[in-house]
Amino acid sequence: MKLSQTTIGPFTLYSIEAGRFRLDGGAMFGVVPKTLWGRQMDVDDKNRIHMAMRCLLIESHNTGKLYLVDNGSGTKFDEKFENIYQLDYSDYDLLSSLEEHGFSPEDITDIIFSHLHFDHCGGTTYYDDDGNLRHTFPNATYHVTEKQLETATNPNAREKASFLADNIDPIKNWDKLNIVGPNHQYEEGLDALPVNGHTLGQQLPRITGDEKAIVFAADLIPTHVHLPLPWVMGYDMYPVTTLEEKENYLDQAVENNWHLFLEHDADQEMVTVKKEKGKFSVDQKLTLSQLTN
Template identity: 50%
Template sequence: MKLSSVRKGPFTLYTIETGRFKLDGGAMFGVIPKPMWEKQIPADDQNRIDMAMRCLLVKSEQTGRLYLIDNGSGDKFNEKMSAIYDFSYPYGNLHDSLAAHGFTADDVTDVIFSHLHFDHCGGTTSYNEAGEPELVFKNANFWVGAKHWATANSPNIRERASFFKENLEPMRLSKRMKFTKEGDEFEPGFGMAFVHGHSEGQQLPVIRTGDFSLVFAADLIPTAAHVPMPWVMGYDMRPADTLSEKEVLLKQWFEEGCYLFLEHDAQNEVISLVQGKRYIEAGDAITLADL
C-alpha cells in the first residue's frame, strides 16, 4: 500500500488512502482548454481524469488526540453512481489505511472536514444490515466550519447534488458536531485557513511547528496542476473568489516555506512552492516520508 508518515514536532502525520475515482476533466479545469490541461492529467475515453481521495491522519503527542482530515467517499454508492465515478481501491480503502498505520476508526478522536461534499465526508457513515446509515467513527467529534455547515444544510441548486443526507444527518443526531470560525485552533500549532470560492466556509487545516508548515490544500488546490493562477475548477461556486484566495494564500505559504498536502492529485502527495516569473508555482513533488 502506498502510504507514508513523518514526525514533526509534537505531531505525527500519516497518509490515508481512501480510494480513487474519476471526474470530468473539463469540469476540473473550468475555462482552461483541454489541449492544455490534458498535458498535465490525461483523460479517458469519457473525458474523465483520475482523482485521489487522499486524507491526512494527525496524531498529537502532546494531547493524545488522533485527528482524521476528511475521509473520502465511503461505500454507499449504488451501481449507477459507481459507474459514473468509476471508484477503485488500488491502495486499499479508509479502513485498510488506518490498519496499515496501526489504528482503527474507533481510535479516531476527531474528524475534521475541509467541507462536506460527498468525496470528502462520505466515509463518515456506512449502511448497517437494515440499510440505514450509521456513524463509522464511534468516538469522534466532527469539526466543520460554521458557515459551511449552514451551506451544506441549505445549499443552492447548483451545489445541492454534492451534499448527501445520509452523510450529514447521522452527524447532526450524534450531538458531537463542533463548529469552527476564523482564528480558531484545534490545539497549539494546528489551526486552519478559511476560503469561500469553492464552497462557502471551506477550511484548510494547517500544521505549524518549528520551521515546518503543511497545508491540507483540499479543493482550493486539488492537484499540482491547479497551482497556476488561471487554473480553477468549474466546480467552484465563486471562481473569481478562488483566484483571489489563491493569489493571497500561495504567496503567504511560499514566504512561510509551507508544503501543500494534495487530496485529489493521483500522482503527487505533497508539493513545495517556488517563485515563478509572475506568480507562485508548484515545486518538487514528494511524500510525507521525504519531509
C-alpha cells in the first residue's frame, strides 16, 4: 500500500497511516442494530471492527509550515491494552509514514489536534529506553481548542477512559501550546470547523484551494458507513448534538462538493457525499492522489 498525496492551492497534503486497531462494533454504531451495520462491516470473534488511525500532513507553501493533524495512539501501552485494542503497526506507523513522504518528526512545525482521545493524540509522546516521557515532535506548536483542553483535563466519568494522563499532561504543560477558539483560522485556506457532539471542542480542519475543499472528518464521521444521520457512535457524549452537526455539515458537503478525509475508515481514505430523498450516502470513493487526477 503506497501512501497518497495531492496539492490544492498553496498546500501539499499527505496521508499518514499511524497504525490500525479494533473497537467494539456496537459501540461504534450506538443504537443501530448489528443486523444493519454488520452488512457493511466485518467483525472478529469479539465483535470488534477494523479501524484506521489515518492522519493528515499539510505542507503550506505560503508560510513554510508543516502541520500534522492528529497522530494516532502512539506506543505507550502495556500488553493488556494492546490486546484489547489489537494495535497493529505491521504495515505503517506514524514515523514510517512520515519517512515515506520524506519528513522527520523534527520537521513538524505544528500539530492540530482534532481532540485528545487516546487514538488521536497518543503519538505526541513516547517513552525512551530509560523510561522517560519524551515529545515526538520537539519543534512543534500544539493547537487544541479551549473547550477540549478543559474537557480532557476535567473529564466526566463516562469519557475519562479516553483521556490518559501520559497523553494529556505533556500537552497541557508544553511551552508551545496554543489554545484556540472555535472556527480558528490557522492561515488563509486552512481553518477549522467546530464540533461538540462527540466531545466538547472537537475541531475539523478544512483545507481550501483551487475551488476544492478537503475536510478532516475526525470523529464526526469516522467511516463512510457512518454517513446516515442516525448512525451515531455510542462513544458520543451528546448524540443529539452530533445529529444536528452531521446534518449541517453534510448539507454543506453536498452543496460545496467537500471531500471528507476519513480518519478511522479501514478501507476508504476519502469520500464525497450526495443527498437523495433526504438521505445522505457516498457519491465517490477516492484517495488524495486520485483527487489530483
